[in-house]
Amino acid sequence: MTRFDSVLRLGDDALVAAQRMAHWCACAPQLEEDVALANIALDLLGQARALLTYAGGIEGAGRDEDRLAYQRDEREFTNALLVELPDADFAVAVVKLLFFATYQNLLYQRLATGADTTLAGIAGKAVKETKYHVEHATRWTLRLGDGTVESRRRAQAAVDGLWPFTHELFEPDPLAPVDPAGLREPWAALVRPVLTRATLVVPDDDWRPTGGRVGLHTEGFGYLLGEMQSVHRAHPGARW
Amino acid sequence: MEHTDLAAQRPPGSELLAEQVDAAERDLLAAARPQRRAVGQASFDALIDGEHKVEPTDWMPEGYRAGLIRQIAQHAHSEVVGMQPERNWITRAPSLRRKAILLAKVQDEAGHGLYLYSAAETLGVSREWMLDALHEGRQRYLSFINYPTLTWADVGALAWLTDGAAVVNQVTLCRSSYGPYARAMVRVCREESFHHRQGFDALRVLAAGTPAQRAMAQDAVDRWWYPALAMFGPPHNRSTHSDRSMAWKIKRFSNDELRQRFVDICVPQAEVLGVRLPDPALRWNAERGHHDFTEPDWDELRRVVAGHGPCNRQRMDHRRRVHEDGAWVREAATAYAAKHHGGPQHSTAHQGAPAARQGLPA
């Protein structure tokens, strides 16, 4: 686990989350959400660009943000599985954002005061952004969980489907600038009360899917990359 | 929308339009008047004749109100349905920088939809009513949106030409006699000129790129030129609403005048870009002081407006599906608000300040 690897993970998480979130643009339940979700996607994309650029610099092999985003294959991406899961409906998007943004916010808070000043700079900006993402996801989790019978059913299904994937976020990595293992407790302390207030139930921890950090992804991920990289790869060496 | 990372090359002629928006805004402020409501036809006419702005509480003729609702709603729908052809390329944008710019642009269009629906709401119709009218085909959106975006270059050509045409049209609407519409237009125009500029910039890079990129750029310009020209609507003698709109100063120039202005602006820009405008008859006419050009195929426009363009059905199916798919979410927000705040309230989630929160790196 090199410094390049750990920054790359952060960048891949943000990039893939941005790519999924961007799908909601012009597909949201109301116009205000088109604006809000596009905003969140833009924040995530901005984080991804800064992190991938920094990772490329650490590596020193001349790979910039686009080389890293567009010219790696599935097996070379190290994002957590959670962020690559497709958004079957708005409830999945909201609950996923609640889980992921809370994790990111805790992580960025610690990185912002860490020894790596470049990373601290990137994280400092991202702390504010992810704080807003958490607030947005919280508001919607409450509305959906405590809204109608139908919205509660969908929100619960989203929690049931996504919760198992949260474990991977906190797998120990003692060499990383911040070991994610230490974030599980504070994360649960933030997320559980939101779910409870939303009348949602946390499922059993019986399944803990993993693999993203070593490039073992879900089957759907190849399609996400294929779509994202298609134009870039069709024109090798072109400028955009 | 923040575009600090766009190249310094501005499309020639764009400063002029920006100045016109500034001037319209100054005049809007100057047109502010003592609080006296128009109470009947005579005082309404006096407002129009005096170049004052009509405000929501003023008396206005039914035709004026209905015409404005029709025009503003159509404009709002165009912003919203117009997101579709561009969103088509967000996930495939060939660089992360272009992805961020495109995403921010499409987000701006959603914001424009919000401003415009709000402006129309001041005339006593709800957004729900307007959306129903759109979904049931009783209100329209601009016809160019019914053409497909087939390559990445379409993103550049679409923004350069159709946002460019929108700016030419909307700059004049900043002087519309209806205050809320004029003010919304000032805001919209400022952002549209950035949209236009990012399209120009994306296309400029392609037109100076590899042979495949250059071909892609030219092909896109070939396909979008006429849909953009048709955006100004049919010639004056064919337009159904023109005369009244002009008398009431909702609209200030004829479709033909605006189209000519647009062609004159595009010609030097195409030269800078290094793309050919697909009209062999296009040439400078020194006598008229304008370019001569071939008009769009009005029969084609009529077919597209009647619903027979390549994407009409797709666009409306998408809109209706998104609206239906979102119904349970809106219902949940209403139910939650009723439980927790003692009554339904609009579930306006944080809207962000589009310009401030985009995080595009400098």
Ligand SMILES: [Fe+2]
């Ligand atoms: Fe717009």
Ligand SMILES: [Fe+2]
């Ligand atoms: Fe625009």
